[in-house]
Amino acid sequence: MSSEQSMRVVSGIQPTGDLHLGNLLGAILRWVRMQDEAECLFFLADLHALTIDVDPQQLRSSVREMAAALIASGIDANKSILFAHSAVPAHAELAWLLGCTARMGWLNRMTQWKDKAGKNREGSSLGLFAYPVLQAADILLYRATHVPVGDDQKQHIELARDIAIKFNTDFDVELFVPPEPFIGGGSAARVMSLRDGTAKMSKSDPSDMSRINLSDSDDLVAQKIRKAKTDPEPLPDDPKLLDRRPEARNLVGIYAAVTGDSVEEVLARFAGQGFGTFKPALADALVALLTPLRTRLDEFRKDPAMLDNLLEDGAAKAAALAAPTLANAYDSVGLSRARNA
Numbered sequence: 001m002s003s004e005q006s007m008r009v010v011s012g013i014q015p016t017g018d019l020h021l022g023n024l025l026g027a028i029l030r031w032v033r034m035q036d037e038a039e040c041l042f043f044l045a046d047l048h049a050l051t052i053d054v055d056p057q058q059l060r061s062s063v064r065e066m067a068a069a070l071i072a073s074g075i076d077a078n079k080s081i082l083f084a085h086s087a088v089p090a091h092a093e094l095a096w097l098l099g100c101t102a103r104m105g106w107l108n109r110m111t112q113w114k115d116k117a118g119k120n121r122e123g124s125s126l127g128l129f130a131y132p133v134l135q136a137a138d139i140l141l142y143r144a145t146h147v148p149v150g151d152d153q154k155q156h157i158e159l160a161r162d163i164a165i166k167f168n169t170d171f172d173v174e175l176f177v178p179p180e181p182f183i184g185g186g187s188a189a190r191v192m193s194l195r196d197g198t199a200k201m202s203k204s205d206p207s208d209m210s211r212i213n214l215s216d217s218d219d220l221v222a223q224k225i226r227k228a229k230t231d232p233e234p235l236p237d238d239p240k241l242l243d244r245r246p247e248a249r250n251l252v253g254i255y256a257a258v259t260g261d262s263v264e265e266v267l268a269r270f271a272g273q274g275f276g277t278f279k280p281a282l283a284d285a286l287v288a289l290l291t292p293l294r295t296r297l298d299e300f301r302k303d304p305a306m307l308d309n310l311l312e313d314g315a316a317k318a319a320a321l322a323a324p325t326l327a328n329a330y331d332s333v334g335l336s337r338a339r340n341a
């Protein structure tokens with residue numbers, strides 16, 4: 001086990017729906033870059049996917065599909081450990097121990113819980129409510145130092161910090177490393193819907209036109225950008241002037257994140273021009289980013305046995321890294337777990 005000083009990166013994604021541009025810019029392409037800087041563990045949060053209604057057949061294929069999408073995006077199983085977290089039982093086990101440390105009040109404040117349960121709290125699953133505790137287990141199990149996520153996950157990572165600190169304090173141990181949310185700069189942290197610049201791009205949005213999916217054809221990407229909501233004004237030269245124009249700000253932010261330019265540079269290029277000019281340029285930039293990934297995705301999809309082997313291998317490596325922390329956690333609370341369990 002590496003010490004607290006060395007950098008260990010852990011992050012996950014739910015294997016539901018297609019990988020979309022928000023996932024890619026907010027998380028996955030940043031994971032890809034971090035592979036060369038640190039020890040990385042990335043997983044498919046398939047246990048999280050159970051918190052809302054599931055179709056077992058669909059879930060099974062979604063796990064493979066998302067694994068293929070991550071590899072197509074550049075996650076390299078020779079550099080990173082890639083696995084499905086249901087294949088490492090230590091996640092669920094630690095979640096129980098941490099569930100006895102986390103407070104109901106903390107979970108009640110989670111905005112994702114409030115959003116997802118809506119007015120139907122009583123009818124929501126206990127899993128939906130407790131899911132941030134499982135997420136804390138996902139992170140603390142590996143003593144992660146950095147958790148690269150989009151802005152919408154910040155509150156969950158802060159909760160994991162609070163749980164780590166309370167557990168360490170309650171049991172007078174220095175077991176868990178309070179993790180840092182590691183959020184990408186600028187617009188990539190929060191990619192918004194193409195239909196409403198005040199709502200995040202999300203796989204749960206009923207309108208497919210609200211998001212760009214990795215599996216969208218070039219024509220569909222161009223069509224979605226053409227139809228993206230905008231306003232009639234030309235683009236300004238000052239980023240502050242985008243503050244009251246959420247849709248324009250989002251499209252400029254996406255262009256900047258995709259090309260690697262700053263928002264200032266993008267505006268310097270397009271100031272004074274309308275969306276009739278900007279949108280085709282944005283569509284071209286997106287197609288240039290996504291087409292090679294989609295081509296790779298199509299290849300990996302054809303090889304489910306390779307994907308299964310790779311995930312199995314990743315799960316074995318992850319389980320070995322998780323075992324000492326889980327044993328210590330049991331020990332800390334006064335339980336001893338059979339060593340060969």
Ligand code: TYM
Pocket residue numbers: 010011012013014015021022023024025026027028045048134135138139147148149150151152153188189190191192200201202
């Ligand atoms: P999930 O599956 O909703 O999203 C995966 C990653 O994509 C980021 N993301 C976005 N970033 C910018 N703009 C957007 N519109 C956008 N939409 C999604 C998310 O912030 C996330 O980084 N609970 C997590 C999965 C998880 C996890 C973990 C993450 C489970 N255990 C432990 C980190 C550490 C989730 O549902 O992400």
